[in-house]
Amino acid sequence: QVQLVESGGGSVQAGGSLRLSCEASEASEYNRAMGWFRQAPGKEREGVAEFVRGRSPYYVASVKGRFTISKDTAKNTLYLDMNSLKSDDTAMYYCAAATGLPRRPLLVSDYNYWGQGTQVTVSS
Numbered sequence: 001q002v003q004l005v006e007s008g009g010g011s012v013q014a015g016g017s018l019r020l021s022c023e024a025s026e027a028s029e030y031n032r033a034m035g036w037f038r039q040a041p042g043k044e045r046e047g048v049a050e051f052v053r054g055r056s057p058y059y060v061a062s063v064k065g066r067f068t069i070s071k072d073t074a075k076n077t078l079y080l081d082m083n084s085l086k087s088d089d090t091a092m093y094y095c096a097a098a099t100g101l102p103r104r105p106l107l108v109s110d111y112n113y114w115g116q117g118t119q120v121t122v123s124s
Contacts, residue, residue: 047106
C-alpha cells in the first residue's frame with residue numbers, strides 16, 4: 001500500500017510562490033497516475049494537476065501557466081510549483097495516486113491513495 005506524505009504548504013501573499021512536495025513510500029511504477037488535488041472550506045475537492053503514464057501533464061484551467069507539476073523518480077517524489085498565487089488558491093492540497101488508468105482528467109474517484117494534505121493560504 002502506497003503512503004503519500006505532503007509538505008511545503010504555508011502562508012504567502014498574493015503573487016507569491018510555494019513548492020509542494022509529495023514523497024511516496026515506494027517506487028511509482030505501480031501507479032498509473034499521480035496528481036495534486038485541493039479542497040477549500042465548503043467546496044468539493046477538485047483536481048489541480050496530474051501525470052498519467054503515457055500522457056502529457058494535465059492542469060485545471062484556473063492554474064495553467066501558473067502551476068507546474070513535476071516528479072523525481074529517483075526520489076519517489078512529486079512536486080507542484082505554484083507561482084502568481086491568488087487568494088482563490090487557498091485550500092488544503094492533497095497528493096494522490098491511482099493504480100488504475102484514470103477514466104478522465106483529474107477525476108477524484110479514479111484515485112485510490114491519498115496523502116494527509118498540506119494547507120496553502122494566500123492573503124490578498
